[in-house]
Amino acid sequence: MNASLEKDTAGHRGCLLRIYRFYRDGFRQMTVGRTLWKIIFIKVFILFAVLKFFFFPDFLATTFSTDRQRGDYVMEQLTPSAQGYTNPVQGE
Amino acid sequence: MIENFDLSMVNWARAQFALTAMYHWLFVPLTLGITWIIAFYHTIYVTTGNEEWKRLTKFWMKLFGVNFAIGVATGIILEFQFGTNWSNYSWMVGDIFGAPLAIEGIVAFFLEATFFAVMFFGWNRVSKGFHLFATWMVAVGSNLSAVWILVANAWMQHPVGQAFNPDTARFEMQNFFEVAFSPYAINKFTHVTSSSMLMAALFILSISSWYLLRGRHLVMARRSIVVAATLGLFASVFTIFNGDESAFEIAKVQPMKLAAFEGLYDGQKNAGLVAIGLINRDKKVYDTQTPFVGFNVHMPGLLSLMANRSFGSFVPGMKDLVYGNAEQHILGSAQKMERGKKAVASLDAYKKAQKSGDQAAATTHLAAFNEYKEFLGYGYLQKPEEAVPPVALTFNAFHVMIMLGMLFPLIFIGYLYFVRKGTLAEKKWLLGFGTITYLLGMIASQAGWVVAEVGRQPWAIQGLLPVSIARTNLTSGTVQTTFFMFLILFTLLLIAEISIMVKQISIGPEEN
DSSP states (O other): OHHHHHHHHHHHHHHHHHHHHHHHHHHHTOSHHHHHHHHHHHHHHIIIIIIIIIIOOOHHHHHOSSHHHHHHHHHHHHSGGGTTSOOTTTOO | OGGGSOOOHHHHHHHHHHHHHHHHHHHHHHHHHHHHHHHHHHHHHHHHOOHHHHHHHHHHHHHHHHHHHHHTTTTHHHHHHHHHHOHHHHHHHHHHHHHHHHHHHHHHHHHHHHHHHHHHHOTTTSOHHHHHHHHHHHHHHHHHTTHHHHHHHHHHHSOOSEEEETTTTEEEESOHHHHHTOHHHHHHHHHHHHHHHHHHHHHHHHHHHHHHHHTOSHHHHHHHHHHHHHHHHHHHHHHHHHHHHHHHHHHHHOHHHHHHHTTOOSOEESOOEEEEEEEOTTOOTTSOOOSEEEEEEEETTHHHHHHHSOTTOEEOOHHHHHHOBTTTTBOOHHHHHHHHHHHHHHHHHHHHHHHHTOHHHHHHHHHHHHHHGGGGGGGGOSSGGGGSOOHHHHHHHHHHHHHHHHHHHHHHHHHHHHHHHTOGGGOHHHHHHHTTHHHHHHHHHHHHHHHHHHTTTTEEETTTEEHHHHSOSOOHHHHHHHHHHHHHHHHHHHHHHHHHHHHHHHHOGGGO
8 A cells, every 4th residue: 555655655756856857858959049038028017017906906995995885886877978867767 | 181180189199009000910820820721731740740840830930920020019009009099999998808808818828928938949859749838829829919909999880888977087898798799890800800810811922922023932832832832811800700700790799880981972772883983082071072083883782782781781881870861760970960069068966966866867967868868979079070081081991901802712712722733833914913912911900900900090998988088188399209209119110020031032951
């Protein structure tokens, strides 16, 4: 039983090692890919660390603390034009 | 000209979304389409064992990699904008799209991280069969990752399977299958994916034509063309077919958009499709100016056929849709506005009754709201004419798309004909034209999105939510700043893509 478990564990480790080597060697052999990875990292940094952080706050998430408040705020945005219009139920 | 633009926040937000979406779309169709063609090249290599096909497959794979790397994450900016500029919209549709889009993002990431690596790094390191499987999975995964965003877009054009919950101010999904498999969504997905394959075929045609003109990589270029032109021909015919199906669907659910496609102001029986015509940019729906300037040619009955599958049938014009047409039982936006304003007023009364704890009144107002809720969006319009999209832009984009769409199958047929005759390399005129076909494909593809999105205006969600209400209540200053930041960022990315791509093309496949 123990021998079988050890064999399994060793098998998993070997498999993970093969996958690791597969990616490592693949990345090492890249030529144009290295430039592309640099572009990807710079781009993702600009997108998330600069644009998202400084310029694109989630308005409702940062302005209100609960979903109830967010829903109420959006409802207020949906209903101001109701003023001055006839309510079909009571002619309000 | 710029003084004619209304530079309010909502228009800056629209412009910013359009800018980022159009830049994003420079990269996406090539990624979606070329993965299929690469999978075919790879399959031929595995089947024949011919090393030339391997070289060819690796070359196109590399160009795909450049496009993918530059384009990846450009779509995330659209998501940023939802939260900042379109927070009302974002909140209202969160229940319908939030989870599926998140799941799609995660699945696409793992699929890509696994199979992309095997596809690019797997040469001589995994079995040929598994390597080929990975290449096909990249094609499947890339295209699957477009499903939910296209379903979301289709839903905005035709919001089915939902109900508005006035307690949470959200549209809630009532029927997943209605949302995911609406005919609008199916047409949109098939139209986008088939046109993307068409675009990728044009990309390969352009570069291969350039090689043939320069007398370089002749075998690779010819073989690339044979497969790309064959697949491109099928894709272009299919794109025309499902484009026609899309128009049929639009006629049912967005008749105003269809009328704008054709500059049709007065509804007609046996309505014609415009073959040649210059739209009158100054015409308004309420005036008596002629819709076209000077000479124009209509093909009788074809618009009726496209809209209703019957030559003699009536197609409503923009005037019918704005002011109504009792004879044809068409409700105009003027009448819809009345009902929409009742929906908004009932919603307001319902919320007030809820706040004051008057449950009986709340129930009554909710019933009134439910009676008129399908017209909710019209309640926010100030005048009926606001329901008309920008006609000239929609018309021109539609006709550019159609004309180019009809041209593409002919180009593919021409290439296949001369390849079969063995005289393609001598046809310098065709090869010269071939080098710009990718640019034409890009113009057609971008025009297609202009048609879809500008033609939908003024709605964020058709009939239910105009863009003026979907936006965040912010000033335009921040949006202007980020608009120009995106313009610079995307332009730099585009320059990077073009320069890396051009360098790799000029190196060619030998260096792989």
